[in-house]
Amino acid sequence: xxxxxxAVLLVLLAGILFTLPLLPALTELRLKRDAQPLEVxxxxxxxxxxxxxxxxxxxxxxLEPLRQCTSLGTTARGTMPDGDxxxxxxxxxxxxxxxxxxxxxxxxxVVAAGVDVVLPDGVTFAKEVYAAGEFTGGEENxxxxxxGEKEIHVRRGTTVIRWAHAVGAFRAERDCDLYGRISSDxxxxxxxxCAFQRLNAPRIMLGRSGTQETNxxxxxxxxxxxxxxxxxxxxxEIQPGEIVSENIVTRxxxxxxxxxxxxxxxxxxxxxxxxxxxHVDGSLISASTMRIGRDCRVTGPVIAEREIAIETGTxxxxxxxxxxxxxxxxxxxxxxxxxxxxxxxxxxxVVPQR
Amino acid sequence: MMLYALYAIVILISVYTARHYLFTxxxxxxxxxxxxxxxDTAAWPPVTVLVAAHNEEKVVAHILTALMGVNYPKDRMxxxxxxxxxxxxxxxxxDRFCEDHPGRIHPFHRTGGKGGKAAALKDAMELVxxxxxxIFDADYIPGSGLIKQLVAPFFDPxxxxxxxxxxxxxxxxxxxxxxxxxxxxxxxxVDQQARMNLxxxxxxxxxxxxxxxxxxxxxxxxxxxxxxxxxxxxxxLLLAGWKMVYQNRSECYEEVPETWQVRIKQIMRWAKxxxxxxxxxxxxxxxxKHRATLRERIDGFWLLGVYAMAPLTMMAxxxxxxxxxxxxxxxxxxxxxxxxxxxxxxxxxAAFFEIAAAARLDNTRQRVCLLPFLVLxxxxxxxxxxxxxxxxxxxxxxxxxxxxxxxxxxxxxx
Numbered sequence: 001x002x003x004x005x006x007a008v009l010l011v012l013l014a015g016i017l018f019t020l021p022l023l024p025a026l027t028e029l030r031l032k033r034d035a036q037p038l039e040v041x042x043x044x045x046x047x048x049x050x051x052x053x054x055x056x057x058x059x060x061x062x063l064e065p066l067r068q069c070t071s072l073g074t075t076a077r078g079t080m081p082d083g084d085x086x087x088x089x090x091x092x093x094x095x096x097x098x099x100x101x102x103x104x105x106x107x108x109x110v111v112a113a114g115v116d117v118v119l120p121d122g123v124t125f126a127k128e129v130y131a132a133g134e135f136t137g138g139e140e141n142x143x144x145x146x147x148g149e150k151e152i153h154v155r156r157g158t159t160v161i162r163w164a165h166a167v168g169a170f171r172a173e174r175d176c177d178l179y180g181r182i183s184s185d186x187x188x189x190x191x192x193x194c195a196f197q198r199l200n201a202p203r204i205m206l207g208r209s210g211t212q213e214t215n216x217x218x219x220x221x222x223x224x225x226x227x228x229x230x231x232x233x234x235x236x237e238i239q240p241g242e243i244v245s246e247n248i249v250t251r252x253x254x255x256x257x258x259x260x261x262x263x264x265x266x267x268x269x270x271x272x273x274x275x276x277x278x279h280v281d282g283s284l285i286s287a288s289t290m291r292i293g294r295d296c297r298v299t300g301p302v303i304a305e306r307e308i309a310i311e312t313g314t315x316x317x318x319x320x321x322x323x324x325x326x327x328x329x330x331x332x333x334x335x336x337x338x339x340x341x342x343x344x345x346x347x348x349x350v351v352p353q354r
Numbered sequence: 355m356m357l358y359a360l361y362a363i364v365i366l367i368s369v370y371t372a373r374h375y376l377f378t379x380x381x382x383x384x385x386x387x388x389x390x391x392x393x394d395t396a397a398w399p400p401v402t403v404l405v406a407a408h409n410e411e412k413v414v415a416h417i418l419t420a421l422m423g424v425n426y427p428k429d430r431m432x433x434x435x436x437x438x439x440x441x442x443x444x445x446x447x448x449d450r451f452c453e454d455h456p457g458r459i460h461p462f463h464r465t466g467g468k469g470g471k472a473a474a475l476k477d478a479m480e481l482v483x484x485x486x487x488x489i490f491d492a493d494y495i496p497g498s499g500l501i502k503q504l505v506a507p508f509f510d511p512x513x514x515x516x517x518x519x520x521x522x523x524x525x526x527x528x529x530x531x532x533x534x535x536x537x538x539x540x541x542x543x544v545d546q547q548a549r550m551n552l553x554x555x556x557x558x559x560x561x562x563x564x565x566x567x568x569x570x571x572x573x574x575x576x577x578x579x580x581x582x583x584x585x586x587x588x589x590x591l592l593l594a595g596w597k598m599v600y601q602n603r604s605e606c607y608e609e610v611p612e613t614w615q616v617r618i619k620q621i622m623r624w625a626k627x628x629x630x631x632x633x634x635x636x637x638x639x640x641x642x643k644h645r646a647t648l649r650e651r652i653d654g655f656w657l658l659g660v661y662a663m664a665p666l667t668m669m670a671x672x673x674x675x676x677x678x679x680x681x682x683x684x685x686x687x688x689x690x691x692x693x694x695x696x697x698x699x700x701x702x703x704a705a706f707f708e709i710a711a712a713a714r715l716d717n718t719r720q721r722v723c724l725l726p727f728l729v730l731x732x733x734x735x736x737x738x739x740x741x742x743x744x745x746x747x748x749x750x751x752x753x754x755x756x757x758x759x760x761x762x763x764x765x766x767x768x
Contacts, residue, residue, distance in 0.1 A: 024723040034720030035526030038539075040605040046394055046499055200395065228568045229511040231595055231645065247511035265511040283509040287389075301393050301509045317395075326392035340395035 048183045048200045052147050052165035055128055062086060062112050066132065070114030084127060086110040092117060192334050196348040200341045202322065206350045207334025247282065265300060303327065310336050312353045356673050360684055363670040370663060373656060374704035377548035378711045387551045391603050393506040398427055400484040401505055405435045406471050410492035411443040412763045417492055418451045422458065426501040433459045434481050438474035472583035476576040485568060491561040493609040493763055495523065503604040504564045514569035514596025515587065518562035518604030524764065527612050532724055533731045534610040539716055540709035547602040554653035555592060556600030560584030569596045582627025589635045592654060595645030612764045618738045620761050625661040625742040632658040664739035
């Protein structure tokens with residue numbers, strides 16, 4: 001072989017072998033198939049009602065036909081632009097077609113009811129349900145999503161898979177599984193045995209004995225976020241009835257005795273316990289777990305990185321100062337009221353009073 | 355002697371390699387900490403948003419428009435554009451926004467004084483009356499929920515500072531912007547979030563960030579003698595026992611440099627500033643009497659040493675060559691073979707693995723193909739950072755003064 005040719009061949013082969021692994025890179029550089037900025041969530045910003053707003057827009061064109069059905073007392077079927085079929089209910093008693101004695105029925109239609117509606121038991125709704133009037137589900141219904149312009153009342157053993165929003169109150173009887181987002185512009189009431197993930201309403205009552213008054217804690221006013229803090233490098237105990245007027249950070253466990261009051265925020269790196277009747281005017285933060293005893297009052301956010309247990313009679317936030325209770329696992333006893341948001345990333349549960 | 359120096363550098367490089375793997379595996383398989391991101395309902399405290407702007411006529415209108423559209427209560431948020439000695443139309447644009455949004459924007463026009471962002475922020479503090487301060491550079495575009503997300507961690511009384519995620523906007527411009535997009539992805543999606551997960555030291559980035567006023571007062575305010583006020587702030591807060599929080603889901607668009615010259619200037623400034631902080635706080639962080647935990651001390655020190663590794667790596671290259679020509683073999687036989695193989699299989703790719711994992715976590719598909727080109731960015735960074743370090747070491751002899759190089763903007767869209 002000609003030495004010059006061999007040299008050229010060697011260089012060529014070496015060049016090919018060097019370039020080969022770069023081919024995907026060169027292709028991407030030239031074609032720019034993935035050269036857009038990362039999609040940053042900018043519009044809904046975590047808004048709990050985002051999907052209900054989207055659904056309301058989705059069914060805008062159905063509202064006028066629904067009104068006609070309601071005024072005529074008829075039922076109508078049709079197809080949405082995306083191919084989904086819908087059912088418009090204009091009379092309270094025409095939901096009977098959904099029930100089949102002794103079997104579980106799955107409804108594959110987007111359902112829109114123009115009047116107060118009571119659904120039969122045991123029906124699975126694979127598409128969204130819209131109610132212009134009062135809405136009452138049947139026992140052990142399964143809903144993909146639910147939007148009610150007035151009150152929504154879901155019966156025992158109901159499952160909501162994605163979201164539900166009520167302009168009026170949202171009430172769930174015992175043993176419901178409420179996955180995803182449940183919101184109300186008025187109030188939410190969950191009975192014992194209900195599991196939940198994310199709840200938002202001006203007032204959330206867990207169990208039947210939550211605060212009913214509409215003007216509770218009206219004396220609580222917005223206070224500026226206080227600065228500075230006292231740092232304790234070990235466990236800390238605040239004595240019963242003691243009044244503490246500063247922010248506290250403890251790098252061990254924290255125990256707040258019954259009836260104590262903290263005029264500031266509290267953080268513990270380990271387990272935090274609030275005994276009965278404790279008042280905290282700021283936030284409660286635990287890098288671990290937290291137990292809040294009976295009849296406590298907490299004004300600011302309540303956050304634990306692992307688990308929160310709240311006992312009966314406790315109130316978090318107020319009508320004037322709504323707040324957030326958040327942890328991966330939340331266990332709330334019957335009789336607790338939260339004003340604002342409860343967010344259990346893994347699972348929340350309403351349990352009977354102990 | 356040369357041999358032991360080489361061994362020492364190899365050990366340092368190995369530690370950083372292990373660190374890369376630890377962080378990446380934590381992000382892929384570990385427990386992810388986002389303790390404050392779920393606070394969506396609260397009595398939101400008053401907040402001041404400082405927008406650092408020095409000759410920012412190309413971008414300042416965008417950030418002010420974005421800030422006027424956020425979902426934070428209007429009566430509790432004051433925007434303070436810190437117009438630092440601008441000679442272009444920045445002042446005019448800011449003043450126009452003030453007229454259009456009365457009571458919501460209070461400009462701070464600075465016409466003289468010391469140069470640099472820290473000096474400008476320090477002067478602007480006379481307008482700050484709120485406990486929570488957020489800071490943005492003028493080329494950033496915050497989304498509507500970002501302010502609440504950045505304020506939320508301050509409900510924790512231990513939090514002194516907060517940092518959000520930076521996401522490049524001008525990704526598709528050229529090779530450099532695409533490489534910077536990958537680097538940012540690795541740096542934030544993996545590195546910063548892993549440090550948050552592991553309770554180490556997330557770093558304040560000086561933009562898409564916040565600081566607590568009382569914490570700032572406690573540590574003596576902004577340090578205008580540093581080139582990286584963000585790194586300086588991170589470590590002063592740490593030494594004072596305040597926590598820094600990184601929130602990976604608090605994302606904000608930025609503009610990355612589009613030319614290599616601008617990128618080199620930027621990274622040289624970062625290197626000098628970072629090394630300043632290493633010299634100032636390194637030993638105190640490791641051995642001093644303060645509130646940082648053991649893991650924070652160790653991680654903080656490695657974090658401070660990041661930019662010192664570039665000249666050390668170059669030194670290792672020269673040492674290896676010199677030893678080769680001296681006839682000294684640092685490793686021999688099976689040990690050499692195993693070491694070479696192990697490094698080729700793992701160490702060599704630690705940073706690349708981190709970036710690839712970040713691309714995976716970002717759910718992107720094709721951009722990871724550009725990974726081989728990161729070698730180019732790596733080489734440029736090694737030389738630039740090494741040069742910055744040499745400049746810094748020579749400064750007492752040459753008498754060179756540190757000065758602030760503003761990062762040039764490229765945005766042309768209105």
